[in-house]
Amino acid sequence: MTDVLQPPADIPAHDEAHGHDEHHGPTGILKWITTTDHKIIGLSYTVTSVIMMVIGGFFAEIIRAQLATPNGHLVSLAQYNELFTMHGSVMIYLFVGPFAFGALANIIVPIQIGAPDMAFPRLNALSYWLYLTGSITMLSGFFTAGGAANFGWVGYAPLSNSLNTPGSGADLWIGGLLLTGFSAIFTGVNLCATIFYLRAPGMTMFRMPIFTWNLLVTAILILLAFPVLTAGLIMLYADRHFGTHIYSVAGGGVPVLWQHIFWFWGHPEVYILALPFFGMATEIIAVFSRKPVFGYKGMIFATLSIAALSLGVWAHHMFTTGVVLLPFFSIMSLLIAVPTGIKIFNWIGTMWRGQVWFSTAMLMAVGFVVTFLIGGLTGIYLASPPLDFFTHDTYFVVAHFHSVVMALVMGAMGGLYYWGPKITGYLLNERVGKFQFWFLFIGTQVFTLPQYVLGLKGMPRRIAIYPHNPEWKMLNDWSSLGALLIGISTLLFVANIVVSWKKYPAGDNPWDAHTLEWFTTSPPPHHNFYRLPPIRSERPTWDYNHPEHRALGHGSHKNEVAAEVVHKAPHS
Ligand code: HEM
Ligand SMILES: [Cu+2]
Numbered sequence: 001m002t003d004v005l006q007p008p009a010d011i012p013a014h015d016e017a018h019g020h021d022e023h024h025g026p027t028g029i030l031k032w033i034t035t036t037d038h039k040i041i042g043l044s045y046t047v048t049s050v051i052m053m054v055i056g057g058f059f060a061e062i063i064r065a066q067l068a069t070p071n072g073h074l075v076s077l078a079q080y081n082e083l084f085t086m087h088g089s090v091m092i093y094l095f096v097g098p099f100a101f102g103a104l105a106n107i108i109v110p111i112q113i114g115a116p117d118m119a120f121p122r123l124n125a126l127s128y129w130l131y132l133t134g135s136i137t138m139l140s141g142f143f144t145a146g147g148a149a150n151f152g153w154v155g156y157a158p159l160s161n162s163l164n165t166p167g168s169g170a171d172l173w174i175g176g177l178l179l180t181g182f183s184a185i186f187t188g189v190n191l192c193a194t195i196f197y198l199r200a201p202g203m204t205m206f207r208m209p210i211f212t213w214n215l216l217v218t219a220i221l222i223l224l225a226f227p228v229l230t231a232g233l234i235m236l237y238a239d240r241h242f243g244t245h246i247y248s249v250a251g252g253g254v255p256v257l258w259q260h261i262f263w264f265w266g267h268p269e270v271y272i273l274a275l276p277f278f279g280m281a282t283e284i285i286a287v288f289s290r291k292p293v294f295g296y297k298g299m300i301f302a303t304l305s306i307a308a309l310s311l312g313v314w315a316h317h318m319f320t321t322g323v324v325l326l327p328f329f330s331i332m333s334l335l336i337a338v339p340t341g342i343k344i345f346n347w348i349g350t351m352w353r354g355q356v357w358f359s360t361a362m363l364m365a366v367g368f369v370v371t372f373l374i375g376g377l378t379g380i381y382l383a384s385p386p387l388d389f390f391t392h393d394t395y396f397v398v399a400h401f402h403s404v405v406m407a408l409v410m411g412a413m414g415g416l417y418y419w420g421p422k423i424t425g426y427l428l429n430e431r432v433g434k435f436q437f438w439f440l441f442i443g444t445q446v447f448t449l450p451q452y453v454l455g456l457k458g459m460p461r462r463i464a465i466y467p468h469n470p471e472w473k474m475l476n477d478w479s480s481l482g483a484l485l486i487g488i489s490t491l492l493f494v495a496n497i498v499v500s501w502k503k504y505p506a507g508d509n510p511w512d513a514h515t516l517e518w519f520t521t522s523p524p525p526h527h528n529f530y531r532l533p534p535i536r537s538e539r540p541t542w543d544y545n546h547p548e549h550r551a552l553g554h555g556s557h558k559n560e561v562a563a564e565v566v567h568k569a570p571h572s
Contacts, residue, residue, distance in 0.1 A: 396455025447482025
């Protein structure tokens with residue numbers, strides 16, 4: 001058998017075609033608006049979501065500046081409510097999610113499984129445009145007379161009804177969420193269809209890269225969770241404008257129903273946000289330890305059980321409401337620690353006795369694991385009702401979820417350093433990258449660790465001033481300093497893009513990586529591949545480049561014949 005699948009005669013050989021776009025049609029801005037190429041859509045997602053991160057981060061810096069003194073006057077109390085609401089909303093709804101399953105997944109999943117594009121390229125384009133318009137809709141609340149939404153990113157009833165929050169900023173928040181919600185649902189459909197139906201010959205389910213596996217599970221969670229939020233938002237809108245009383249006691253409704261609906265989406269959402277980065281960290285750690293993933297199947301089953309459990313823990317956000325079964329939701333929440341622990345051990349196992357190369361991407365991945373571990377361990381405390389009663393609505397909670405979400409920021413940066421060169425064709429500067437990492441990592445701990453103590457001392461969340469507790473100032477100052485360091489890390493990232501602009505050509509496979517996206521060119525051609533290597537394990541590119549190591553891979557050699565087929569784009 002041949003070692004490389006040769007292109008059929010009608011596909012140009014890889015060198016001649018490199019750099020040319022064989023796709024006919026509009027150019028420039030029209031090309032961008034009409035494109036259905038998953039890589040260009042993914043790049044649009046990347047740029048938009050990173051801008052959202054900068055906007056959300058800007059709000060955060062204002063919040064931290066306000067809290068640096070006990071009686072700050074930087075913003076009014078009303079503006080403060082808008083700021084923390086929109087900070088949380090922008091970060092969760094408009095940055096992390098779209099970055100994970102819109103940007104990274106869109107660009108990487110089809111290439112990792114040897115597909116020419118997503119299964120439904122036009123639906124994919126629609127997802128992006130819904131996301132962009134939804135984001136603009138939500139942010140436009142700032143330009144209305146009453147200001148942006150101000151009831152927290154969770155929009156609890158009855159605070160969010162038309163009596164307590166009359167303005168149109170709240171309606172724009174609901175409208176923006178409906179649009180981005182549909183965007184996410186369509187992406188979920190697309191990812192499932194792509195992964196189930198467009199895998200290249202030889203790419204069996206248990207040879208799929210862990211990143212793709214995690215995105216499959218993420219997509220299924222999206223399909224289970226997001227429609228519930230969408231329904232809840234429509235009911236909220238009806239309560240506000242059509243005279244229904246679904247969430248209001250006055251008309252016989254139940255306010256706490258909103259919390260059930262919101263968190264039935266909201267807790268799986270935590271894993272919708274995190275699983276893509278788990279997958280990404282798994283790949284980066286394996287590549288930069290120059291070893292296969294330790295416990296490949298164990299990782300997959302851990303992901304599946306995390307996803308299953310995550311659907312049954314929503315009421316751990318509602319322990320203090322008094323209307324949920326505490327032991328059940330507590331035990332279910334604690335159980336999630338088991339598969340998560342398996343992952344942590346597998347990551348350590350992957351690095352164990354490997355030749356570890358601490359590139360920026362690897363530092364970000366390890367920073368992700370360490371910081372997520374801090375967030376996960378403090379989550380175990382919160383999953384215990386008596387301890388949660390003590391810390392509910394304090395800065396302990398703010399600290400817990402910022403350990404988690406700042407880990408995701410490190411994950412996002414790891415993804416950009418690792419996969420960015422594949423899609424742009426150029427590497428980022430490693431020295432600036434390492435500075436960025438250390439500012440981000442140290443900044444994160446300086447920002448969150450004092451907040452745990454503040455929470456135990458009783459500082460409530462969502463307060464703009466604390467004039468009667470000047471003793472909280474010192475820890476708040478540390479936290480604000482951490483926020484400043486994080487802000488500097490973001491500036492270093494922007495600076496790195498500027499100084500590295502088209503400077504360091506990446507080549508096809510700068511990291512000597514494992515999976516199919518590293519077999520094709522950087523950036524890949526219009527339909528991703530001119531040829532594919534035989535797929536005999538979950539590391540086809542590595543197998544191809546290191547024939548001497550092939551026996552170390554997973555999977556058997558039984559299906560070699562299947563890989564003989566040339567994978568060809570179905571349409572053009
Ligand atoms: C520079 C980094 C960040 C800083 C300095 C920061 C700061 C803050 C602060 C001080 C609060 C508490 C506001 C209050 O309760 O009065 C807050 C709330 C929040 N943050 Fe962040 N944050 C950062 C990054 C993130 C990221 C990356 C995410 C999510 C991906 C995020 C999500 C949230 C959410 C959901 C809330 C709760 C908002 C609410 O209470 O309604 N933050 N942030
Ligand atoms: Cu939760």
